[in-house]
Amino acid sequence: MKVVDANNMVVGRLASKIAKDLLNGEEIIVVNAEKAVIVGGKDYIVGKYTERRNIGSVRKGPHYPRMPDKILRRTVRGMLPMKKSKGKNAYKRLRVYIGVPKDLQGRKIETYEEAKNNKLKGYITLKDLSIQLGAKLR
Numbered sequence: 146m147k148v149v150d151a152n153n154m155v156v157g158r159l160a161s162k163i164a165k166d167l168l169n170g171e172e173i174i175v176v177n178a179e180k181a182v183i184v185g186g187k188d189y190i191v192g193k194y195t196e197r198r199n200i201g202s203v204r205k206g207p208h209y210p211r212m213p214d215k216i217l218r219r220t221v222r223g224m225l226p227m228k229k230s231k232g233k234n235a236y237k238r239l240r241v242y243i244g245v246p247k248d249l250q251g252r253k254i255e256t257y258e259e260a261k262n263n264k265l266k267g268y269i270t271l272k273d274l275s276i277q278l279g280a281k282l283r
Contacts, residue, residue, distance in 0.1 A: 146172045150254045151181040156220055156271065158260035164224035167235035175241040176249060179213040179272035179282070182262050187269045191277045198278060211280040213271035214241040243282075 147166065151159060159181060163173055183190050194216075198209045210216050218241045226232035242249075262268060275282060 146174065148174045148176060148249055148252050148254045150177050150256050151175050151217065152177045152256075153262050154181050154257065154260040155262050156181050156183050156217060159257060160217065160220040160224055162257045162260055163221050163239065164235070167221070167225065167238055168231065172238040173240070174249065175214075175217060175239070176245045176254065177243075178217045178241050179243050179270065179275070181213070181217060181271050182268040183271070183274065184262065184264055184268045186267060187273075190269050191274060194274060194278060211275055211278045212243070213275045213280075213282075214243050216271055216275065217241050 149159075149163065159175075163175065166173055194209070197207075198211070200209075201207050210219050218239065221239060221241075222236055225235055227236065245254075272282060
């Protein structure tokens, strides 16, 4: 079981690394999901996610999440072959948390160096995006 810290990680790069590890049979827990970042213009990103949330209906979907942990989980889901059993089984081995749960505080937490955000400007955190989408975060 691998515990990964999403603090200051680019969401797309992080999700692709996690998807690859999940398909290799690892169980992955992601902590601090609200601190992951999406690189790009803030207005463009918020507009894109708002547009996605407005597609479809409440009953039939597609259902796009509002909370940061669910957004990260959905991003990883998009990188897995969900129509095949290996993709479904891999997705079941993923857990994503906001913050660090008490039962994981003593554990060794890893990071993916390739997914780090090295840009100084032009990004939005998942927490800020979730608040813009209407999530009620503390």
